[in-house]
Amino acid sequence: MTRFLIALVALIAACSPAPPAPAEAPPPGSEVAVFAGGCFWSAEKAFENVRGVSSVVSGFAGGTVANPTYAQVVRGGTGHREVIQVTFDPNVVSYRALVDRFWRTIDPTDAGGAFCDRGPGYETAVFATASQRPAANASRAAAERALGRTFVTPVLPAARFWPAGPEHQDYAERNPARYEAYRIGCRRTPALRRVWGDAAVE
Secondary structure, three states: OHHHHHHHHHHHHHHHHOOOOOOOOOOOOOEEEEEEOOOOOHHHHHHHHOEEEEEEEEEEEOOOOOOOOOHHHHHOOOOOEEEEEEEOOOOOOOOOHHHHHOOOOOOOOOOOOOOEEOOOHHOEEEOOOOOOOHHHHHHHHHHHHHHHOOOOOOEEEEOOOEEEOOHHHHHHHHHHHHHHHHHHHHHHHHHHHHHHHHHOOO
């Protein structure tokens, strides 16, 4: 994100210190997928309207600090990445289909972050449970063949998910003008299309 937007979000967070409301219980039979796709505002938007997905929550995973704040993760040193937690009905959409979609929302050949968002907190990854890992790895191999380039985005073991504050949830939906300014300023669309062409997912 740009420095202006980071400062703006920090101001919003300072004015809205209340913790997020308790999450609703997931529908019976639901499963969860966790993806680090760079800026979680964009990652969230790319999955919210997928049939079979009941919720997408922005947060952090992969680090060593309990209950990290956005400011801590952006500053660095916590080991966390921005992630989304996708709750879905496997009878409607498979985990493999979600991972297939994920690759096309990022540049999986970029080891330094995602588009204009640079640094460890924005590095991309799939966080997979032991049972999800075969599908995640198979999806990665298939997408790598389709793109014809070597991926650096890893499939990592599942890690504790920490939700971000309420000001980050459903950001693109609640703040369309601000999100559009970020998306255009980041040049996300042309960068993504240079990688995936018409197969790109936003």
